[in-house]
Structures are given as C-alpha cells and as structure tokens.
Amino acid sequence: MVKEELVQRSPLRILEKSIQGGLGAGNLGIIASRKGVGKTACLVHIATDSLLQGKHVIHVSFSSRTDHIISWYEDIYREIAATRELEDAMEVHDSLVRNRVVMNFSQRGIEAEQLIQSLRAMIVHGGFAADVIMVDGYDFALGSPESLEALKSFAQEVGLSIWFSATLHREQPQVDENGVPVILAPYMDCVSVLITLEPAPEHVKLRLVKEHDRYVHEDLSLVLDSRTLLIADPAQLDSK
Amino acid sequence: MEARIQKMRNIGISAHIDSGKTTLSERILFYCQRIHAIHEVRGKDGVGATMDSMELERERGITIQSASTNVTWKDHVINVIDTPGHVDFTIEVERALRVLDGAILVLDSVGGVQSQTLTVNRQLGRYNVPFIAFVNKCDRTGANPVRVRDQIEEKLGHNAVLLQLPIGLEDKFVGVVDLISMKAQYYEGDFGEIIRETEIPAELAQQAEQYRETLLDAASMFSDELAEAYLEGEVQPQQVIDAVRAGTLSRQLVPVYMGSAYKNKGVQALLDGVVRYLPNPAELTYTALDLNNDEEPVDLTPESTAPTVALAFKLEEGQYGQLTYMRVYQGSIKKGMELYNSRARKKVKIGRLIRMHADTTTDINEAPAGDIVAIFGIDCASGDTFVDPSLNYSMTSMYVPNPVISLAVKAKDKSAEDNMGKALNRFTKEDPTFRSFVDPESNETIIQGMGELHLEVYIERMKREYRADVETGMPQVAYREAISARAEFDYTHKKQTGGSGQFARVAGFIEPLDEGDYEFVDSIKGGVIPNEYIPSCDKGFRTAMQKGTVIGFPIVGVRVAINDGATHPVDSSDMAFQAAALGAFRQTYAKTKPVILEPIMKVSVEGPTEYQGSIFGSLNQRRGIILASSEDGSFSTVEAEVPLSEMFGYATVLRSLSQGKAEFSMEFLKYGRVPQSVAEELIKKYQESKNKESK
Numbered sequence: 001m002v003k004e005e006l007v008q009r010s011p012l013r014i015l016e017k018s019i020q021g022g023l024g025a026g027n028l029g030i031i032a033s034r035k036g037v038g039k040t041a042c043l044v045h046i047a048t049d050s051l052l053q054g055k056h057v058i059h060v061s062f063s064s065r066t067d068h069i070i071s072w073y074e075d076i077y078r079e080i081a082a083t084r085e086l087e088d089a090m091e092v093h094d095s096l097v098r099n100r101v102v103m104n105f106s107q108r109g110i111e112a113e114q115l116i117q118s119l120r121a122m123i124v125h126g127g128f129a130a131d132v133i134m135v136d137g138y139d140f141a142l143g144s145p146e147s148l149e150a151l152k153s154f155a156q157e158v159g160l161s162i163w164f165s166a167t168l169h170r171e172q173p174q175v176d177e178n179g180v181p182v183i184l185a186p187y188m189d190c191v192s193v194l195i196t197l198e199p200a201p202e203h204v205k206l207r208l209v210k211e212h213d214r215y216v217h218e219d220l221s222l223v224l225d226s227r228t229l230l231i232a233d234p235a236q237l238d239s240k
Numbered sequence: 241m242e243a244r245i246q247k248m249r250n251i252g253i254s255a256h257i258d259s260g261k262t263t264l265s266e267r268i269l270f271y272c273q274r275i276h277a278i279h280e281v282r283g284k285d286g287v288g289a290t291m292d293s294m295e296l297e298r299e300r301g302i303t304i305q306s307a308s309t310n311v312t313w314k315d316h317v318i319n320v321i322d323t324p325g326h327v328d329f330t331i332e333v334e335r336a337l338r339v340l341d342g343a344i345l346v347l348d349s350v351g352g353v354q355s356q357t358l359t360v361n362r363q364l365g366r367y368n369v370p371f372i373a374f375v376n377k378c379d380r381t382g383a384n385p386v387r388v389r390d391q392i393e394e395k396l397g398h399n400a401v402l403l404q405l406p407i408g409l410e411d412k413f414v415g416v417v418d419l420i421s422m423k424a425q426y427y428e429g430d431f432g433e434i435i436r437e438t439e440i441p442a443e444l445a446q447q448a449e450q451y452r453e454t455l456l457d458a459a460s461m462f463s464d465e466l467a468e469a470y471l472e473g474e475v476q477p478q479q480v481i482d483a484v485r486a487g488t489l490s491r492q493l494v495p496v497y498m499g500s501a502y503k504n505k506g507v508q509a510l511l512d513g514v515v516r517y518l519p520n521p522a523e524l525t526y527t528a529l530d531l532n533n534d535e536e537p538v539d540l541t542p543e544s545t546a547p548t549v550a551l552a553f554k555l556e557e558g559q560y561g562q563l564t565y566m567r568v569y570q571g572s573i574k575k576g577m578e579l580y581n582s583r584a585r586k587k588v589k590i591g592r593l594i595r596m597h598a599d600t601t602t603d604i605n606e607a608p609a610g611d612i613v614a615i616f617g618i619d620c621a622s623g624d625t626f627v628d629p630s631l632n633y634s635m636t637s638m639y640v641p642n643p644v645i646s647l648a649v650k651a652k653d654k655s656a657e658d659n660m661g662k663a664l665n666r667f668t669k670e671d672p673t674f675r676s677f678v679d680p681e682s683n684e685t686i687i688q689g690m691g692e693l694h695l696e697v698y699i700e701r702m703k704r705e706y707r708a709d710v711e712t713g714m715p716q717v718a719y720r721e722a723i724s725a726r727a728e729f730d731y732t733h734k735k736q737t738g739g740s741g742q743f744a745r746v747a748g749f750i751e752p753l754d755e756g757d758y759e760f761v762d763s764i765k766g767g768v769i770p771n772e773y774i775p776s777c778d779k780g781f782r783t784a785m786q787k788g789t790v791i792g793f794p795i796v797g798v799r800v801a802i803n804d805g806a807t808h809p810v811d812s813s814d815m816a817f818q819a820a821a822l823g824a825f826r827q828t829y830a831k832t833k834p835v836i837l838e839p840i841m842k843v844s845v846e847g848p849t850e851y852q853g854s855i856f857g858s859l860n861q862r863r864g865i866i867l868a869s870s871e872d873g874s875f876s877t878v879e880a881e882v883p884l885s886e887m888f889g890y891a892t893v894l895r896s897l898s899q900g901k902a903e904f905s906m907e908f909l910k911y912g913r914v915p916q917s918v919a920e921e922l923i924k925k926y927q928e929s930k931n932k933e934s935k
C-alpha cells in the first residue's frame with residue numbers, strides 16, 4: 001500500500017467524520033480515561049496519522065525519558081507499516097522523523113506560560129512549523145481553565161491544534177449532566193472535542209462526548225485494538 | 241588465590257567532560273600519600289593537576305590522554321587510570337576500560353546523567369566492568385545527589401542504591417551520613433584529611449532510617465544471610481558490605497557515593513568503597529583466543545606462576561623513550577624475560593619494567609598476574625598480545641571507532657617535513673583512531689581523527705614535541721559514496737601490445753547491500769571463469785570500491801555478483817581479470833545511481849533554558865533534526881542529529897550565543913544521504929579540484 005492510500009483508509013477518517021472533519025486549527029481536544037487504558041497509544045496513533053500526511057508534530061510529555069516516547073512512535077509506526085504493507089517504509093519513516101519532535105518537561109505542574117514559551121522557541125527559533133501538538137499527561141487536577149485558555153489562544157495564534165490526554169482517577173468516575181467527567185467540566189468552554197476511552201471486555205471503546213458545539217453521547221464505533229494498541233475499526237478487526 | 245592479588249584493584253575513573261575526574265584523582269593521590277600537596281586543574285598556582293601531565297592538558301584544563309598511577313590505600317594496591325571526558329578522546333576510555341577490573345563513574349550533582357555518561361555507560365557494559373558511582377560537586381548550587389541516583393536508574397537502567405546521604409548541600413555541604421555504619425562523617429582540616437565521626441544529626445535521623453531500609457531491601461537480594469538477619473532485625477555491617485559487593489560484581493547493583501572532590505569531601509569513603517565493592521583481578525574471568533587451535537577461547541588463570549599472557553593496551557612516547565603499557569592477565573612479567581608478540585610473531589626481550597605515577601616512574605623487577613605496568617623500549621602496536629613463547633594466544637580485540645573527519649597538513653619547510661613524518665608515525669602508532677596517509681592524487685598528507693579537537697591536539701603536539709610547524713587545510717568530513725540501484729555489467733578487457741596480450745571478460749550485476757560495506761558473490765557456472773581467477777575479480781572490485789568517481793570517496797554498501805565471463809587460453813591472467821573487474825565497475829557505476837553519504841552525528845546540547853530558542857535555531861541552521869528536548873526546571877538538554885560537516889566551529893557559536901553557559905557533545909551516529917543541493921555543491925568542488933590537478 002502506498003502512503004496516500006494508507007492515510008485514506010485509516011480508521012481515523014471515521015473519527016474525523018464524526019467531528020466535522022477534524023479537530024481543526026486553533027482548537028483543543030481531550031482524550032480521557034483511567035490510567036493505563038491507552039491514552040498515549042491513541043495520541044501517538046493520531047500523531048503518526050498526521051505525520052503520514054506530511055504534518056509536523058510536537059509531542060509534549062512529562063515523563064523522565066524521551067527515548068521511551070520515541071520508542072512508542074517507532075513501535076506504532078512499525079505496526080502500521082507492517083499490517084498495511086506500506087511501500088518504501090524506510091524512506092517514509094525517515095521523513096516522519098524529520099517532522100516529529102519530543103519536548104519533555106520534568107515537572108508536572110508546569111505553568112502554561114513556560115510551556116508556551118518553550119513551544120514558541122521550538123516553532124519560531126527552531127523553525128519547526130508544527131501543525132499538531134500532543135500533550136500527554138497534562139495534569140488537569142493541578143491546572144486551571146485559564147492555563148488552557150492561554151494554550152488555546154496560542155493554538156489560534158500559530159494555527160495549530162492541540163490534543164491532550166487526561167487521566168481520570170478512580171475516585172472521580174462521576175460525570176456531569178453532559179456526560180463530561182467532573183474533573184474536566186471546568187475546562188469544557190475551551191475544549192472542542194472530548195473523547196473518553198472505556199474498557200470493554202475485548203477492546204477499549206472510544207466514545208465521543210463533545211464535538212465542537214454539541215454534547216453527544218456517541219459510540220464512535222472505533223476501538224483500541226488490545227493487541228496492536230492501534231485505533232481500529234471493529235468491523236475490520238472481526239473480518240480478519 | 242594468591243594473597244597479593246586479593247589486595248589488588250585496577251580501576252578507571254570515567255565520566256562526562258569536566259565532572260571532576262582529574263580533581264578526584266588528585267585527591268586520591270593525596271590521601272594515599274602519593275603526593276604531598278594538592279594542585280588544581282587550572283589552579284591559581286599554575287602547576288596543574290598531577291594526572292594531567294601533558295603541557296597541553298594543563299594549559300587547557302582538560303584531560304587528553306588517560307594517565308595511570310599506582311597508589312596504596314589501607315594495604316590495598318590500586319592502579320588508577322584517569323580518563324578523558326571529551327568524546328574525541330573516547331579511545332582512551334575504551335582501552336582503559338578494556339583492561340580494568342572496575343570503575344568509578346563520576347557524575348555531576350547538578351547535571352546528573354549527561355550525554356557522555358551514557359557513552360561511558362555503554363563502554364562499561366561492553367567490557368562488563370562492575371562500577372560504583374560517585375556524585376561529585378555536591379558543593380555546587382542546585383546539587384541534588386538523590387535525584388542523580390534516580391537518573392542512574394531511569395536513564396542508565398541500573399539498580400542504583402545510595403550508601404550515603406548528604407549532610408547539607410551546596411555551600412553548606414560538610415559531610416555524609418554512612419547508611420551502613422549509621423554514623424555521620426564530617427570532613428575537616430585544610431584538606432579534608434580529618435574525618436570526624438559522630439551520631440547522625442537528629443534532623444536527618446528519620447530520612448537516614450528510610451534510605452537505609454531501601455539499601456537493605458536492595459542488598460538483601462544478593463545475600464540470603466543478610467535477608468535473614470534483616471528479618472530478625474540484627475544486621476551486621478559486614479553482611480551489608482558482602483551483599484552489596486555481590487550485587488556490584490554481578491553488575492546488578494550500583495552503589496552510589498557522594499562528595500565534593502574540590503572541597504575535599506567524601507573521597508576517603510569512596511576509596512573504601514573501591515576496596516570493598518570492586519573486584520580484585522582474580523574475581524573476573526578473562527579469556528584469550530588460542531591461535532594454534534582455531535581461535536578457541538581459553539580461560540586465563542590469574543596466577544603468577546602460570547605462563548605469561550599480557551596485553552599492550554597503550555603506547556606512549558615518554559620523556560625517556562617509548563613506553564608500552566601492559567596488563568598482565570596470567571603469569572607475570574619479569575625483567576630480562578622473553579615474550580612472544582602473537583600478532584607480529586616476534587619475540588621481544590623485556591628490558592626495563594616500571595610502575596607509573598602520572599609523570600614519574602619507579603623501576604621494578606617483576607609485575608605479577610593482574611597488575612598494570614609499563615615497559616620501555618619494545619616495539620609493538622597498541623592492542624598486541626604478549627605471551628610466554630610456549631603459547632600462541634591473542635586477547636580479543638578492542639572496539640575502535642572509525643575516524644570521521646580529515647584535514648590536509650603541509651609542513652612549512654624541509655626540516656619540518658622530516659619531523660612531521662616522525663610525529664605522524666608516532667601518533668598513528670599510539671592512537672588507533674588517528675590515521676594519516678598521502679593522497680595519491682593531490683600528493684597532500686591527510687590526517688584523520690574523531691573530531692576537530694582531536695586533530696587540533698595532534699597538530700599542536702607536532703609543533704611542541706617535534707618542532708614540526710605545519711599549515712592545515714579546512715577540516716573535511718569522511719564522505720562515502722553508495723549505490724542506490726541495481727545494474728548489470730558485461731565487460732571485456734582486451735589489450736594486444738606486441739607480445740602476449742591481456743584478455744578477460746566478466747559479467748554480472750551490482751546491487752545495493754543493506755548491511756556491510758562490500759559483498760562478493762561468485763555465481764559462475766561451468767568454469768567460464770576458471771577458479772584461479774575468481775579472487776582476481778574480487779580484488780579488482782575491491783580496488784574499485786576504494787575511490788568512487790562521484791567525489792573521490794570510498795564506496796560502501798555494494799554487492800557484486802558475477803555470473804558469466806570468458807577467458808583466453810594464453811592471454812588471461814590475474815592482472816587481466818583484476819583489470820576487467822575494475823573496468824566493469826567503473827563502467828557500470830553511473831547506472832547504479834550513486835549517492836553521497838555523510839557522517840551524521842548525535843549531538844547533545846545542554847544549557848540554561850533561557851537559551852533554548854537560540855540553541856534550537858543554531859541546530860536548525862545546521863540542517864539538524866531536533867529529536868527531543870528535555871527541560872528540567874531552568875536547565876535543558878536538546879538532542880539532535882546533525883551532519884558533521886555542519887558542526888565545524890559550533891563550539892564557538894554555542895559559546896557566544898549562550899555567554900559560555902551551554903555546552904555540547906557529539907558522537908558519530910550513522911551515515912546519511914546528502915541532500916541534492918549539497919551533493920551538487922560537493923560534486924562541483926570535486927570536479928574543480930580535479931581540473932586543477934590535471935592542468
């Protein structure tokens with residue numbers, strides 16, 4: 001399969017259809033779940049899909065080692081390239097590496113201002129024209145709606161979209177009247193898309209809670225394949 | 241086991257640049273009473289540290305060559321090798337670790353695990369060297385030894401345990417709590433030579449208990465005796481020591497010490513640690529290859545009465561002539577004895593045997609198994625194995641990285657030219673990562689090495705030590721040519737000049753090879769090329785690989801297969817087939833769509849976060865790919881892949897954009913394809929220089 005076809009046939013197109021064509025520049029999206037369900041896998045798959053479309057991605061993380069994140073990307077890429085029998089996989093890989101950068105921050109409760117400053121340094125001085133930013137592990141319990149607001153204006157200014165992962169703790173399973181986990185509720189004004197991951201017997205299910213101006217409660221008919229950790233169309237999984 | 245060998249240690253001190261290895265070595269010499277006054281690296285007294293004995297090292301305040309010294313600590317004899325931190329001199333670390341039994345990995349209490357720490361960690365792993373960690377510079381602002389321990393675990397992947405806790409930090413750092421004896425140790429007196437031991441200060445008591453538990457938990461894994469005693473609540477210090485030792489020797493545990501070499505704190509405890517936890521030469525198994533028996537590995541016995549096996553790991557032109565450093569693995573080396581160099585297949589007689597102390601020496605008569613000594617006046621190459629004449633062993637080889645940059649050098653006059661020849665001859669023998677040759681086309685002398693600093697040091701040494709004043713060209717990187725497509729060939733070499741002629745025909749194909757430089761496949765059927773000429777074809781292709789026609793650099797990644805050909809009963813010869821192969825390759829090369837490859841370096845830049853914009857920018861301008869950046873408060877590290885050709889002069893650029901506060905290191909990563917625009921530029925330059933020559 002060539003790269004273009006692979007992109008076209010990606011299950012992420014299903015996601016895009018459900019959210020009016022995508023997250024869109026200047027917008028923020030959240031993928032929320034309990035710990036260990038597969039948020040990072042989702043982010044990395046979405047990022048890799050963008051990379052395959054020739055977009056530039058910054059992956060922001062708060063772990064201790066950048067090489068772990070890089071191996072996430074390598075693994076997911078290898079998986080996609082292998083299952084879809086991607087042509088010129090080596091060369092495509094090299095071009096992806098050029099368009100991807102990991103920015104790691106050691107402290108969790110980092111101020112939005114500092115984050116923006118560093119992102120700006122990368123985009124402006126580093127000449128890295130980011131289209132998408134993945135923020136894996138932003139602490140919504142410590143953060144404030146103002147910080148997210150600031151990140152949103154940054155996204156609008158530079159013309160990029162930002163995906164966050166949000167961890168829901170065991171003690172906060174409650175949702176508000178819109179189906180939004182309470183810990184995320186204060187942030188919803190500036191969040192365009194919210195997806196939750198729900199463990200199900202076989203594969204983790206993706207559920208759409210908010211898309212742009214609407215609260216919905218829609219089973220995206222997408223799952224996180226428990227074997228490959230890729231977002232997948234369950235219909236296709238079964239047919240195999 | 242011989243009693244003498246039990247009290248012997250051979251250790252190296254390795255770390256990232258400027259972590260304080262030489263400063264620490266100076267203290268070791270002082271506390272072991274090898275020297276009677278401490279001199280600092282770049283100290284105000286202008287003397288310079290003992291181990292940095294070369295004039296150039298003292299001027300620049302960096303270690304260039306590893307230096308060996310022999311000290312005695314609590315009736316243990318320790319051979320200490322201080323190694324350079326700069327990656328250009330990495331071969332010095334490599335060969336030191338090759339022959340050492342243990343090491344001290346020094347870390348900066350602020351910087352923690354840095355880029356060169358990762359390199360050294362890899363080298364330690366390569367030779368299976370057990371080591372202990374020393375978190376130095378606890379007096380610095382921002383010192384955090386506990387966090388450095390975390391990094392050893394997270395970034396180096398070692399199970400690290402603190403044996404101590406700091407008492408005070410930064411400018412209030414005065415001593416350590418020993419978590420085994422559960423005592424506080426204060427280093428006092430003008431040179432930290434007085435150790436005052438007291439009860440643990442009340443405010444640290446709880447923390448000490450907690451970390452001691454962590455230590456006991458970790459150590460219990462290596463000793464049932466300790467585990468049992470721990471359960472019963474009756475732990476003896478010796479049980480902990482034995483357990484930590486077992487863990488360290490098996491490389492499953494890294495004990496972490498801390499201190500400040502500069503402020504003379506914590507070094508004596510570290511020396512105790514060397515004796516306690518690092519192996520004596522008899523505790524490790526070393527093997528050699530028996531050249532008389534198909535290179536079968538043989539275990540060596542570290543006994544002085546066994547037949548001798550020793551490895552020459554380093555050569556050096558000392559004040560008194562050529563010195564060869566040797567590690568004795570089996571048997572002993574005695575003055576006057578005869579040994580056999582298994583590579584050169586030559587016998588040599590051992591004249592003077594000496595022990596080294598940085599820049600001074602003592603004559604000795606014998607070096608027992610396990611020891612490290614130097615020998616005067618034998619001719620050999622670094623890496624040669626010396627054995628008892630009854631044996632024919634070779635120690636397995638050492639990892640030698642390939643040089644990546646080169647420079648043309650030209651002597652200023654005739655006498656300088658003679659001296660330059662001598663100097664190059666010497667340097668290339670001493671240092672396997674430094675090479676020199678004469679380019680047959682331009683007739684220029686080219687030197688090759690690991691980096692700008694590496695070559696700069698040798699040019700400076702030529703001037704100082706050999707009075708060879710030379711002019712240098714621009715540094716150039718070691719490009720490679722490679723093919724990107726398969727192509728067939730069918731070539732006939734025919735010459736008829738008077739008497740006997742030359743005839744050979746070869747046919748087959750050339751295709752890209754993913755791994756390795758060159759592969760030759762013989763698919764000739766029915767003897768159309770007689771067997772005796774197959775090696776001639778191989779040789780001809782190899783000759784072709786040495787110099788590509790795109791920009792005149794070696795060609796790599798090629799598989800050549802021959803599947804057809806023809807001979808002439810009279811006119812075919814070895815020469816004819818070599819010529820045919822060469823001709824076939826040259827004719828077909830263009831059809832294989834050759835590309836130019838350049839060395840890509842893994843670059844790591846560290847500095848205050850406020851400069852990261854400029855750092856990103858500087859890497860971006862150099863065709864760099866930024867892979868990752870890590871911010872840790874006000875300090876950040878950027879990792880990138882940058883073509884070496886773009887990195888010349890980067891040190892100066894970085895210094896000025898960060899007011900000297902950022903530093904970088906780099907090492908060879910891979911060869912990568914040169915972008916089209918750059919390739920065109922290189923080809924143009926090559927054509928111009930060729931035209932100039934032919935005029």
Ligand SMILES: Nc1nc2c(ncn2[C@@H]2O[C@H](COP(=O)(O)OP(=O)(O)OP(=O)(O)O)[C@@H](O)[C@H]2O)c(=O)[nH]1
Nearest residue numbers: 257258259260261262263302303325377500501502
């Ligand atoms: N504050 C502080 N400075 C130190 C300490 N130890 C060494 N230094 C300083 O750090 C600088 C580098 O020290 P060296 O001992 O030359 O470091 P090195 O690791 O041998 O350096 P290379 O061999 O060039 O890699 C010198 O200026 C030392 O004075 C320490 O414990 N505390």
Ligand SMILES: [Mg+2]
Nearest residue numbers: 261262302303
């Ligand atoms: Mg040094």
